[in-house]
Amino acid sequence: MSGIHDLKLRGGRVFQHGAGLQDLDIVVAGGVISGLVAPGTPVRAAEEVDITGKVVLPGGIDPHVHLGKDIRVPRDPDDASLETASAVAGGITTMLVYLMSADPYEGVFAASDATMAGNSHTDYGFHFVLGTDEQVSQIPAYVSELGVPSFKFFMNFRGDEGKYLGLPGNDDAYMYGLLGKAAEAGAVVNPHPENIELVWKLRDQPRDDSIPPLEAWYRSRPPVVEAEAVQRVAYFASVTGASVYAVHTSSKAALDAMRMQRNAYPNLFTETCTQYLTLTTDSDCGTYGKVNPPVRHREDVEELWEGLRSGAVDTVGSDHNARHRTAKEKDIWSASAGFPGTGLVLPTTVGEGLRRGIELERLVDATSTRAAQLFGLFPRKGTIRVGSDADLAVVDLNATTTVRAETQYSAAEYSPWEGMEIPLRIVHTIVRGHFAYRDGVLSTTPTGTYLSRTHGGAAALAEIRKEFA
Numbered sequence: 001m002s003g004i005h006d007l008k009l010r011g012g013r014v015f016q017h018g019a020g021l022q023d024l025d026i027v028v029a030g031g032v033i034s035g036l037v038a039p040g041t042p043v044r045a046a047e048e049v050d051i052t053g054k055v056v057l058p059g060g061i062d063p064h065v066h067l068g069k070d071i072r073v074p075r076d077p078d079d080a081s082l083e084t085a086s087a088v089a090g091g092i093t094t095m096l097v098y099l100m101s102a103d104p105y106e107g108v109f110a111a112s113d114a115t116m117a118g119n120s121h122t123d124y125g126f127h128f129v130l131g132t133d134e135q136v137s138q139i140p141a142y143v144s145e146l147g148v149p150s151f152k153f154f155m156n157f158r159g160d161e162g163k164y165l166g167l168p169g170n171d172d173a174y175m176y177g178l179l180g181k182a183a184e185a186g187a188v189v190n191p192h193p194e195n196i197e198l199v200w201k202l203r204d205q206p207r208d209d210s211i212p213p214l215e216a217w218y219r220s221r222p223p224v225v226e227a228e229a230v231q232r233v234a235y236f237a238s239v240t241g242a243s244v245y246a247v248h249t250s251s252k253a254a255l256d257a258m259r260m261q262r263n264a265y266p267n268l269f270t271e272t273c274t275q276y277l278t279l280t281t282d283s284d285c286g287t288y289g290k291v292n293p294p295v296r297h298r299e300d301v302e303e304l305w306e307g308l309r310s311g312a313v314d315t316v317g318s319d320h321n322a323r324h325r326t327a328k329e330k331d332i333w334s335a336s337a338g339f340p341g342t343g344l345v346l347p348t349t350v351g352e353g354l355r356r357g358i359e360l361e362r363l364v365d366a367t368s369t370r371a372a373q374l375f376g377l378f379p380r381k382g383t384i385r386v387g388s389d390a391d392l393a394v395v396d397l398n399a400t401t402t403v404r405a406e407t408q409y410s411a412a413e414y415s416p417w418e419g420m421e422i423p424l425r426i427v428h429t430i431v432r433g434h435f436a437y438r439d440g441v442l443s444t445t446p447t448g449t450y451l452s453r454t455h456g457g458a459a460a461l462a463e464i465r466k467e468f469a
């Protein structure tokens with residue numbers, strides 16, 4: 001190791017794919033990992049930090065985040081600074097943020113990037129939510145010019161359902177066209193799978209106020225609503241050759257549908273979110289826990305953990321948004337859906353996953369590596385190796401964290417997990433060599449930068465195979 005490096009992390013146990021935790025010192029120069037060396041190897045570094053007894057994981061990647069007070073786009077500096085602070089406090093070093101607009105994305109992208117730059121503690125990329133024909137026709141340009149190869153659309157936005165977000169209604173023919181166009185462009189499609197026609201029928205049923213709020217919400221959007229839509233979009237994917245990444249999978253039924261389709265067609269990927277691994281309709285969080293799809297029952301939670309163990313579930317995201325407390329403190333029918341949670345993805349998945357005896361390799365995949373691979377960020381992100389970005393979560397597996405809204409930074413001012421104890425503590429979060437979060441203290445200088453990407457889904461996996469062939 002020649003020359004002077006910027007940083008040396010000494011004494012930690014470092015996660016290496018295929019080899020588990022290894023005693024290695026990590027050396028960083030210019031924001032990338034410049035060396036992984038045997039403990040005690042003499043290396044000259046401007047700063048040396050002792051992390052004896054701690055474990056170093058690839059920085060978390062939250063593939064599912066919404067920013068902005070109306071959850072469409074980040075507009076104000078604090079939309080970026082507070083929510084990304086929440087992320088780095090939880091070991092997240094990269095987030096992929098959904099932008100939602102019916103306008104052409106060139107302008108939306110530029111404005112959102114300008115808000116993030118200088119305010120984001122994490123590195124960030126964008127997914128675009130598509131709603132118009134003009135946007136679909138621009139998919140190739142969005143990939144090649146803006147570096148966005150991942151697109152969401154809401155299968156449930158029929159008629160006026162998307163009006164509250166300014167998005168027009170769509171139908172299966174729109175979805176079919178979008179999937180084909182994305183496949184041609186080497187992009188991945190992230191559908192929000194819910195059959196709204198079933199929901200319309202169910203929500204017209206007379207309301208029974210004796211049913212607890214989260215259970216009532218569940219019954220208005222039961223698993224069949226999600227599972228049918230997953231099944232439909234997966235089938236259309238197989239016909240069009242598209243890659244489909246089912247976001248926020250919440251139920252055993254939806255996971256079963258995805259597994260069945262994946263037997264016949266491989267380019268299908270599954271995300272779940274922290275809430276579906278931890279909360280049920282019996283949880284003590286009232287309307288703070290309202291979200292779409294709804295939190296489910298114990299058997300669904302257990303099945304999703306089994307999916308994580310087996311690999312049927314690829315990734316864990318948060319579906320984070322900063323909906324304010326006042327939008328949630330209402331009856332279940334009028335409360336807003338969604339809540340903050342990006343800071344809990346890594347601690348909960350890894351902490352609780354290890355407690356359940358799931359292999360660390362699988363948990364690292366789900367919280368970092370797999371998202372990097374599927375969204376065109378690997379091997380720059382998602383792994384600890386020489387030449388990769390020095391994005392690191394330094395964790396203490398022998399300590400615990402208690403969730404407190406007042407220390408989660410988010411503008412939301414509540415957490416559905418208030419008081420929950422997690423068997424893991426985030427010690428430092430390092431973003432390209434910079435301590436974004438150090439010993440419980442947030443950096444005053446956000447250094448996050450935009451991540452331009454070229455491929456998504458199966459096309460991104462093919463790029464990785466080429467590189468390592």
Ligand SMILES: [Zn+2]
Pocket residue numbers: 064066098319
């Ligand atoms: Zn979402």
